[in-house]
Amino acid sequence: MNDRLNDGGQPEEDTRGYYKRMQSAVEELLILKGVFTREDVDRTVAEIEARDYRRGAVVVARAWVDAAYRARLLQNGRAACEELGLKVGPLHLIVVENTDSVHNVIVCTLCSCYPRMLLGLPPEWYKSGEYRSRVVREPRKVLEEFGTTLPVDVRIRVHDSSADMRYLVLPMRPAGTEGWSEERLAEVVTRDCLVGTALPKAA
Amino acid sequence: MIRRVHDMGGLPAGRVQPADHELEPYAKRAQAVMALLREARRNMARLDEMRRNTEDLEDRYLDISYDDRVVHSTAQILIQRGILSIEELGQKMSELSEASA
Numbered sequence: 001m002n003d004r005l006n007d008g009g010q011p012e013e014d015t016r017g018y019y020k021r022m023q024s025a026v027e028e029l030l031i032l033k034g035v036f037t038r039e040d041v042d043r044t045v046a047e048i049e050a051r052d053y054r055r056g057a058v059v060v061a062r063a064w065v066d067a068a069y070r071a072r073l074l075q076n077g078r079a080a081c082e083e084l085g086l087k088v089g090p091l092h093l094i095v096v097e098n099t100d101s102v103h104n105v106i107v108c109t110l111c112s113c114y115p116r117m118l119l120g121l122p123p124e125w126y127k128s129g130e131y132r133s134r135v136v137r138e139p140r141k142v143l144e145e146f147g148t149t150l151p152v153d154v155r156i157r158v159h160d161s162s163a164d165m166r167y168l169v170l171p172m173r174p175a176g177t178e179g180w181s182e183e184r185l186a187e188v189v190t191r192d193c194l195v196g197t198a199l200p201k202a203a
Numbered sequence: 204m205i206r207r208v209h210d211m212g213g214l215p216a217g218r219v220q221p222a223d224h225e226l227e228p229y230a231k232r233a234q235a236v237m238a239l240l241r242e243a244r245r246n247m248a249r250l251d252e253m254r255r256n257t258e259d260l261e262d263r264y265l266d267i268s269y270d271d272r273v274v275h276s277t278a279q280i281l282i283q284r285g286i287l288s289i290e291e292l293g294q295k296m297s298e299l300s301e302a303s304a
Contacts, residue, residue, distance in 0.1 A: 019271040020229045021303075025295035026278050027236055029287055035247065036239050044235035045228075109212030111254055112269060121234070123223035127269040133216035145219050160212065163250045197221075 052120035055086055056168060057189035061182045064173040077168060088117050096159060097170040103150055105196035106159045106167040107135045113161040115168050119194055146197040169196040176202035208264040230270035237277055248280045256280060
């Protein structure tokens with residue numbers, strides 16, 4: 001293709017510098033052309049930084065205390081999140097529930113699709129070739145690498161996300177949390193619990 | 204069917220390194236620029252274009268980070284749509300290079 005930049009042949013140690021420079025150049029040119037302002041970019045960075053897995057934790061805590069909400073969440077993830085004021089956007093959100101016999105894990109083997117609206121930016125390992133390649137073939141082993149060992153009779157289901165279909169894991173409420181408030185319950189739900197590589201623990 | 208480089212599900216690979224680190228500022232800005240371009244009122248980029256441009260990196264796909272793939276795809280989309288030219292992007296990058304030298 002003749003519309004491709006000649007970005008081949010960069011010395012390896014210079015690659016990061018090259019893309020950093022490309023990012024600055026693209027941003028500056030778009031500002032000069034009036035596509036957006038510097039402030040728009042700053043504000044969007046701040047919004048990205050403000051979104052993290054605690055949004056997903058709030059959804060899980062509500063599902064743990066409210067069975068009717070849990071049913072709605074499993075039926076239509078987007079609508080149930082929007083009930084809590086969490087905007088999901090124009091995509092399907094499928095909430096997959098862990099039980100005594102099934103454990104769920106999410107991945108995006110083809111790129112790195114992730115329920116960003118509920119979890120924020122994906123961690124480095126979620127985007128890595130190692131996770132994307134292996135979690136669909138040997139999930140039990142990969143979970144062990146995260147320090148999560150599941151009983152052998154628990155089936156592991158791996159869900160491969162796509163650009164317009166995202167998953168969120170609904171973990172099991174841990175023992176020892178009887179009578180806890182929703183706020184306190186949300187605190188035991190970590191990012192990795194929502195991806196399925198960890199289990200919530202009553203601290 | 205030829206398996207392209209991004210289609211890695213099920214392939215052998217090394218141990219997952221669960222460590223994580225905060226993104227560099229330029230990587231966050233790259234995400235922000237992409238988000239702004241995708242907003243309906245601008246409609247200057249779509250997710251499928253980003254994926255296609257990323258996948259077209261072919262052998263270079265594995266050599267660069269996810270963040271750099273986002274930067275690469277953003278520039279490609281803008282060039283393909285005629286919003287930026289290769290020349291002005293190259294010129295701006297040279298200026299930045301000289302400024303930091």
